[in-house]
Amino acid sequence: MTTSSGSRSFAGRRAALLTLARVIVQGRKPGSPTLGDRARVLPRMVGGALSGRSGVLTRGRLGLLILAVAYLVSPVDLVPEAVTSLFGLVDDGVVALWLGGALLVETQRFLEWERDGRPRIVDGELVG
Numbered sequence: 001m002t003t004s005s006g007s008r009s010f011a012g013r014r015a016a017l018l019t020l021a022r023v024i025v026q027g028r029k030p031g032s033p034t035l036g037d038r039a040r041v042l043p044r045m046v047g048g049a050l051s052g053r054s055g056v057l058t059r060g061r062l063g064l065l066i067l068a069v070a071y072l073v074s075p076v077d078l079v080p081e082a083v084t085s086l087f088g089l090v091d092d093g094v095v096a097l098w099l100g101g102a103l104l105v106e107t108q109r110f111l112e113w114e115r116d117g118r119p120r121i122v123d124g125e126l127v128g
Contacts, residue, residue: 038107068099
């Protein structure tokens, strides 16, 4: 029997997968930024978020991205693989999937913001 929190967790993972798939498909269209373009924009995007000049990436969202990276590279894991084997790998996979999707979305938004150079609404606030 599935609990309501279990179904919410599945729905969240499903939404993350769908978002990631959509961004990957859109990224393959002509004129879309390559993974190299996205990698080169990361220092500017992080610098803009830290200085408050970025019209897209907030410090809070940057903090979540950094926490996800720390979780993945940390030798201390909330669900150790040695104890739970497969489930221990699944939690890392979910975090990695979220992080990949979030980076694709945020770099796309940042590149659009740089290209357009106009204010945008982010989280209900006018920025840019």
